[in-house]
Each structure stands twice: as C-alpha cells, then as structure tokens.
C-alpha cells in the first residue's frame with residue numbers, strides 16, 4: 001500500500017529527533033523571513049544583557065549617592081540607567097510584533113506543506129486511521145504555533161544570557177551562592193522535561209476523546225443532523241457524551257497537573273529558601289561592613305534575576321520541547337507525503353493512460369479495509385470492454401462501491417490486479433489516471449461554493465468556463481433549478497457563507513447563500529461527472545437516488561444515450577435503470593455471482609431475476625399492504 005497509514009504506537013512521537021526538528025524549523029523560519037529573524041534574534045539577545053547592565057549601574061549610583069557625591073557627577077550613569085530602562089521597556093512590544101510577523105508568514109508555509117502532505121497520499125485509507133488523525137491534529141498545532149519554537153529558542157537564549165550576566169554579578173559577591181542558584185536549575189529542568197513527555201503522552205492517549213468531541217460539536221452545528229437531533233430529542237444524549245469525554249480529558253490533565261504540582265512545589269520552596277538565605281547573609285555582611293549598600297542591592301537583584309532567569313529558561317525549554325512535538329508530527333506527515341508521492345511516481349512507469357482501447361479488467365481481486373477485517377471482495381474477476389456499459393447490482397454491503405473505490409485507486413487491492421488497457425493501475429500516474437475517469441459517487445460532496453463552482457469542480461481547469469458548466473447542468477437536468485436561484489450559477493450553496501452576486505471571487509451586492517434539495521444535489525453531482533467530457537470511463541454510483549420520477553426518467557434517457565459513446569460502470573438498486581446496460585453483473589459475497597444481459601439473467605432465474613421480480617411486484621401490486629418487517 002502506498003497510503004501513509006503506518007500508525008505510531010500510542011504515546012510515541014514520530015518524525016525526526018529533537019535536535020533535527022529544531023534545526024529544520026530554524027531553517028524554515030529563516031527562509032520565510034530572512035531579515036526579520038536575525039533582527040529579532042539580535043533584539044532578544046541584547047535585551048538579555050540589559051538587566052545586568054541596569055543592576056550594575058544601579059550599584060554604582062547607589063554607592064555614589066551613599067558617598068554623597070554631587071548630582072553633576074552622577075548624571076551620566078543616571079542618564080544611562082534611564083536609557084537602559086527605556087530600551088528595556090521598548091524591546092518586548094517590538095519583539096512581539098516581529099515574532100507575530102514571523103508567525104503569520106510561517107503559518108502560511110506550514111499550512112501549505114500540511115495540505116500538500118495530506119493530499120499527496122494516493123489513497124484515502126490514511127484519513128480513516130485514528131492514529132493518523134491524531135498525528136494530523138498535532139501537526140495542525142504547528143500551523144497556529146508556527147512561531148512558538150523560534151520564540152522559545154530566543155527566549156531560552158535570552159534567559160541564558162541574562163542568567164550568565166547576573167551569575168557573574170552574583171559570583172563577584174558570593175560565588176557559592178551563585179553556584180547554588182545555578183545548580184538549583186538542574187532538577188527544575190529535568191522535572192519540566194519529564195512533565196512535558198508525560199503531557200504529550202497524555203495528549204496522544206486522549207486523542208480518541210478529543211476526536212469524538214470534535215465530531216459531536218460538528219454534528220451539533222450541522223443543520224441536517226439538527227433535524228434528527230431535535231426530532232429524536234438527542235440533545236441530552238450528546239450533551240452527556242460530550243461531558244463524559246471532556247471529563248475523561250480533564251481527569252487525564254488533572255493527573256499530569258497533580259504530578260507537576262507535587263514535583264514543582266518542593267523545587268519552588270528550595271528556591272525561596274535559597275533567596276531568603278541569600279538575603280539574610282547579605283544583610284549580615286552589610287551589618288559587619290563587609291558589603292556596601294550597592295553590593296546588597298545588586299546581590300538581591302542578581303539572586304532574584306538568576307532565579308527568575310532560570311525559571312524562564314526552564315519554561316522556554318519546556319515550550320521548545322512542546323512545540324518540537326507538533327513540528328515532529330508535521331515533519332512526519334510531510335515526509336510520509338513525500339515518500340508516498342515518491343512511491344507513486346516510482347511505481348508509475350507509464351505516464352498516464354490514453355484513450356481506453358482494450359478495457360478495464362479486475363483479475364482475481366481480493367480486498368478488505370483493514371488487516372484482520374472481513375474480506376469485502378473475494379476474488380472478483382470482471383472485464384469492462386471499451387464502449388460497454390456494465391451495471392453492478394447486489395444487496396446492500398455486497399461491495400459494489402468498494403469495487404469502484406479500488407478502480408479509482410482510493411485503496412489498493414490486497415491480492416489480484418486491476419488492469420487498464422492491460423497495465424496495472426499502479427503503473428499509471430494516479431492523477432492522470434483519474435483524469436480519465438468521470439464519476440458521481442453515492443453521496444456527492446456538497447461544497448461550500450457557488451452553484452457554478454459546485455458543478456465546475458468536475459473539471460477544475462474549466463471551473464470558470466460558464467458554457468461548459470451550463471452544458472453539464474443541462475445534461476444532468478439541473479440547469480433550470482440553478483438558473484432559478486437568486487444569483488443563478490453565482491449563488492452560494494451554503495447557509496453559512498455569503499458571497500458577492502457576481503461570483504465567489506468578488507462582485508456586487510452580497511448574496512445570501514442557499515441550499516438545494518437532496519435530489520437537486522444529486523443532479524449537481526451528476527453534472528460534475530459530465531464536466532469531464534474527455535473521460536473514458538464514467539462511474540455512476542446510484543446516480544438516480546433521491547430523484548423524482550420525472551428527473552429519473554430524463555436522466556435514464558440521458559444515460560441510455562451515453563451507451564453509444566462512453567464506457568460506463570453503473571451501480572443502481574433501481575433495476576429499471578440497469579435494464580438497458582450491455583451487461584449486468586451481480587455481486588454477492590464479494591464475488592461475481594452471475595452476469596449477462598437483462599434478458600439472459602431473467603432467463604437464468606437467479607439472484608437478479610429474484611430481485612427484479614420483487615421490485616416489479618412492488619410496482620404492480622397496488623393493493624398489497626405497505627409494511628416494514
């Protein structure tokens with residue numbers, strides 16, 4: 001399988017190691033903002049020295065004041081002290097502004113890479129893998145916190161510079177205390193890093209609950225679901241489920257917070273004892289005349305600054321570590337996307353299929369959605385000749401849509417091969433292969449786009465080609481519906497978005513979005529498939545589901561006309577739809593149970609004949625009681 005599904009075991013983080021991650025993020029950030037990053041770095045590092053300079057100046061000023069020196073001789077130091085104060089006050093907002101600039105610019109690139117990586121996978125199995133979902137969620141945090149790592153790195157560097165300066169000032173007065181203050185940082189750092197790991201593991205462990213909460217919240221905002229939720233009174237059920245998941249996450253968080261408290265409180269007490277001891281010592285020394293008042297001032301300020309700096313450095317390292325985790329997930333997703341694209345390219349020895357000449361063939365295809373799950377297809381062998389319309393029928397869950405998904409390479413067969421003009425599908429460039437296929441899936445996607453765009457996405461290069469969009473809408477019998485909307489093809493098909501009347505990309509007066517009925521959406525989906533004029537193979541999975549009898553009739557006529565021009569694979573439970581097919585294939589138990597023309601299958605008196613008789617019976621026997629058993 002080329003799909004990126006390699007799930008990391010819970011509580012483990014994939015991607016490059018910590019240092020490589022930091023290096024990659026740095027390179028990325030500098031590339032995005034080559035001037036801003038160095039300016040911010042200089043500003044941040046310089047500001048780390050300002051505190052030490054201010055403390056030393058303060059000592060000089062205090063000692064001179066105590067020595068009754070005239071004001072005129074103090075002026076330069078006082079002016080310098082004031083200037084340092086001004087710069088110290090200005091640096092944080094300026095640094096904040098630059099960092100936000102970097103965040104915005106980096107977020108664009110990081111998001112691009114993430115989207116690119118997610119869409120690079122040939123198949124969709126990765127999107128159904130919970131571990132991959134968690135990884136994507138954590139990688140997504142790198143987008144919103146794209147400046148976090150740089151900020152944390154610079155803050156660490158600033159704290160180190162500041163601690164170094166103050167430690168030197170402290171050591172000049174009491175080297176033992178200076179050494180002690182520094183040593184106290186070690187257990188703090190170790191504790192913090194351990195807590196980080198624990199918190200990250202907790203985040204992975206609660207991934208399922210977080211995902212469930214997201215799904216329920218989306219459901220509560222969905223108008224369609226809103227009908228059932230109200231009718232069946234499901235509000236309470238979902239409130240309880242949400243609360244239970246939130247409680248589970250809260251419990252897990254509380255566990256980590258408690259550990260943090262029990263580990264950090266003794267260290268904080270140790271720090272306080274060190275500060276108090278230092279103060280007592282300095283005052284005693286001053287009382288004996290061994291320290292000046294200036295010395296005491298600088299000592300007290302330096303001890304507090306070293307402790308504060310150590311705490312800030314530890315917090316920054318923790319933040320660095322935390323953001324490295326989301327970037328590791330991002331890089332893992334990105335590298336996997338790249339590998340996936342590489343595999344696809346390496347496997348694609350053929351550039352892309354030309355017009356279908358020999359046909360499509362399933363040769364003993366076996367497939368199941370997950371290892372260990374039941375087999376859905378068990379050795380399907382089936383050939384679709386060029387120009388032939390093949391109809392697939394079978395009971396719910398027989399595997400009809402699955403067959404189509406394999407044909408589009410959304411999944412890969414576990415065994416057997418699917419051939420397009422004699423060559424394995426995997427040999428073709430997936431994008432070019434898919435360009436040869438037009439499809440309407442069972443539930444066409446309802447994009448929050450204009451009506452015209454909703455049809456035009458069927459051939460994205462022609463999304464703005466009004467003529468082609470209109471022609472496709474005509475063929476799918478939806479043109480009149482769209483033209484009757486407030487802004488015709490420019491009407492937004494969304495209740496939550498509003499767009500200019502002239503279209504999605506600007507225009508005159510804003511136009512309130514709207515929604516279509518189920519059958520109208522179905523026809524928009526069909527129009528989308530008709531946008532691919534040049535496609536060799538048309539896949540129609542339940543194209544007439546939800547259509548009224550008139551629309552169904554017109555669409556059936558349209559599809560019948562297609563027989564002469566296109567190769568088509570049609571899936572339908574309405575056996576009236578499939579009667580005209582060149583060949584009808586009945587799928588049962590993951591295998592081709594029978595195949596032939598409508599007449600042949602009726603004569604064979606097998607599954608198809610039974611299903612057809614049942615359906616025909618429903619239409620003919622108007623006196624039969626309607627009941628569901």
Ligand SMILES: Nc1ncnc2c1ncn2[C@@H]1O[C@H](COP(=O)(O)OP(=O)(O)OP(=O)(O)O)[C@@H](O)[C@H]1O
Nearest residue numbers: 128369376394395396397398399400401402403442
């Ligand atoms: N993404 C998936 N993950 C796991 N199992 C799946 C997935 N999609 C489908 N299945 C299972 O595969 C089986 C075949 O599903 P499929 O959609 O191919 O049936 P179908 O013949 O098209 O049914 P219907 O007539 O109801 O549309 C079903 O049992 C279904 O539960």
